Amino acid sequence: MTTPMLLKVTLAAAITVALSGYSLAQDKADVEAAKKEGKVVWYTSTPVETGQKIAKMFEAKYGVKVEMFRSGGSAILRRFLQEHQAKRINADLLTTSDPAAAAELGDQGMFVPFKPVNFDKVPDGAKDSNGNYIAQRLNIITIYVRSDKIAAADIPRTWDALLDPKYKGKQVMTDPSFTSLQLSVVGMNAKQKGWGYYEKLRANDIMVVQSNQQVSDMIKRGERVIAAGALDSYAAEDRKDGHPIETVYPSDGTYVIPSPTSVVKGSPNPNAGKLFAEFMISDEVQALFPQEGAYAARSDMAPPAGSPAVKDIKLISVDYDYLRKSGPGVKKKFNEIFQ
Numbered sequence: 001m002t003t004p005m006l007l008k009v010t011l012a013a014a015i016t017v018a019l020s021g022y023s024l025a026q027d028k029a030d031v032e033a034a035k036k037e038g039k040v041v042w043y044t045s046t047p048v049e050t051g052q053k054i055a056k057m058f059e060a061k062y063g064v065k066v067e068m069f070r071s072g073g074s075a076i077l078r079r080f081l082q083e084h085q086a087k088r089i090n091a092d093l094l095t096t097s098d099p100a101a102a103a104e105l106g107d108q109g110m111f112v113p114f115k116p117v118n119f120d121k122v123p124d125g126a127k128d129s130n131g132n133y134i135a136q137r138l139n140i141i142t143i144y145v146r147s148d149k150i151a152a153a154d155i156p157r158t159w160d161a162l163l164d165p166k167y168k169g170k171q172v173m174t175d176p177s178f179t180s181l182q183l184s185v186v187g188m189n190a191k192q193k194g195w196g197y198y199e200k201l202r203a204n205d206i207m208v209v210q211s212n213q214q215v216s217d218m219i220k221r222g223e224r225v226i227a228a229g230a231l232d233s234y235a236a237e238d239r240k241d242g243h244p245i246e247t248v249y250p251s252d253g254t255y256v257i258p259s260p261t262s263v264v265k266g267s268p269n270p271n272a273g274k275l276f277a278e279f280m281i282s283d284e285v286q287a288l289f290p291q292e293g294a295y296a297a298r299s300d301m302a303p304p305a306g307s308p309a310v311k312d313i314k315l316i317s318v319d320y321d322y323l324r325k326s327g328p329g330v331k332k333k334f335n336e337i338f339q
Contacts, residue, residue, distance in 0.1 A: 027115050027131070029278045031062065033271035039065040040272035043080055044095040045073035045180065045259070046136065047233065048213070050292050057288075058279050064272050072211055073097040073180025073259075074331075080264075084110065092273030095136050095261040095280070098180035100323035102260035106132030111262040112270065116278035118286075121298040126258040135258035135297035136280050137289050138310065139181055142254055144235040146225040147246040158252045159189065162228050163200045171206040172224035175338075177331045178210040184257050185229050187323050187330045188316060198337050201228070208338050219245065229255075236293025236304055249308070253316035258297065 034040075040058075044051055048070055055066035071079070073096040083090055094111075096102065105111060106128055113131035126135035143162070145155055156162050162171060176183040189197055207224055209215060216234040218224045220243050227235070235245050261280050263273045279285060286296040290304045303309050323330070 026117050026119050027274070029116065029275035030271045031275060034064055034269075034275040035062060037064070037269040037272045039067055040092045040269050040276045041067045041069070041090055041267070042093045042095065042276065043069050043076050043091040044093075045071065045076050045097050046095055047231075047292070047294075050288065050294070053288060053292075054280070054285055057284060058276060061279070062275065064275065066276070072178040074176065074178050074183065077101055077180065089264060089266050090268070091264050092267040092269045093261060093276050093280075094264055095259060096180055097139055097257060097259045098183060099133075099258055099260055099318075100184075100320040100327060101180065102133040102262060103128065103320060104324050106130070106262065110265055112265050112274070114263045114274055114277055116274070116281060118281045118283075118298060121300050122281060123297075123299050126297055127260075133260035133262040134277070134281060136261045137259050137297050138295040139257045139259060140232045140254060140295055140307075140310075140313070141181060141185055141229050141257065142227075142232040142235070143229060143248040143250060144219070144227045144232060145246050145248065146219055146222060146244060148244040149222065149225040155246065155248060156226065157248055158250050159193075159229070160197075160252070162206075162226070163197070163204060165204065167204060167226060169205040170224060171201070171204065171226040171228040172209060172215050172218045172230075173201075173206060173228045174212055174215060174230065175208050175210050176334055179212060181212070181231060181257055182229070183327055183330060184318050184320075184323060185255055186334055187326060188255070188318055189229075190330065190333070191319070191322060191326075195333060195337070198334065202337050219243075232307075233289075233292060233294035233304075236307065240293065247307075249313055251314070253314050255316050255318065256295075256310060256313070257318065 111132045115131040174182040176186045212231040215227050215230045235247050238245050263277050286298045286301050289296040293304045
């Protein structure tokens with residue numbers, strides 16, 4: 001069985017290990033065979049605008065059409081599994097933000113092991129050693145706030161600070177049944193702090209929405225002023241657009257969660273799937289993520305402008321082995337609390 005990512009070694013430790021100077025054996029996609037297939041079907045939770053840019057870049061470079069189905073990570077996985085169970089495989093490439101699920105599905109033989117060019121430049125904590133998945137990007141989960149609505153002295157700086165009654169009715173967060181990033185956050189917070197933590201957030205009138213885009217929209221409109229654990233690339237983009245938003249890296253730790261990409265076994269366009277997987281960690285795509293306020297998967301890429309390097313962020317280790325076993329129960333308990 002493949003060892004899940006980050007069981008005993010944090011992503012931070014993996015990232016700080018220097019590249020060894022030699023190139024591991026890597027697989028090469030067949031460009032001509034991919035062009036003959038003519039298209040690739042991509043199921044992804046990549047932010048919409050970024051996903052569309054990646055698709056257009058690929059089409060321009062190779063002349064292979066990208067059919068993108070985009071939704072939240074948990075929703076993507078549900079659709080993929082339903083189709084797989086019905087023996088109707090449509091996706092060639094799967095990109096989610098659920099490393100635990102990627103490890104589980106890889107162990108079940110649903111993916112084609114593939115180690116594309118630049119595989120060795122992605123930290124060990126963000127890929128499967130056999131090539132069943134490799135991170136497309138790294139997701140930084142922070143607290144971010146409307147800095148024009150909250151005085152600097154009143155900004156919450158820890159996860160526990162979010163329970164303070166002075167923030168009642170001011171917070172918003174995502175739903176782990178829709179957004180797989182939130183599954184990791186809720187699972188680990190509940191494991192470490194107990195479910196009483198979320199019961200107190202519920203009592204503090206926190207709003208639950210499906211997606212990180214919706215969190216961003218709520219904050220921009222001022223309907224809520226604190227994003228209580230949300231994808232920070234949205235905050236970075238919103239700042240770029242002139243919105244008064246401040247990111248807080250909690251002093252008790254920040255979550256960094258890889259978004260694994262896998263080539264689907266038995267898919268209609270296997271060569272195009274491999275070529276797109278290879279393209280996902282190419283120089284041009286990896287350089288795109290920092291431009292969009294996100295973190296590239298590759299350790300040789302700079303962080304987004306104005307943001308710290310991952311190695312300089314205090315991280316909370318995520319136990320993906322625990323999440324593999326407990327994910328359904330985490331979603332159920334969360335829904336019971338927030339019904």
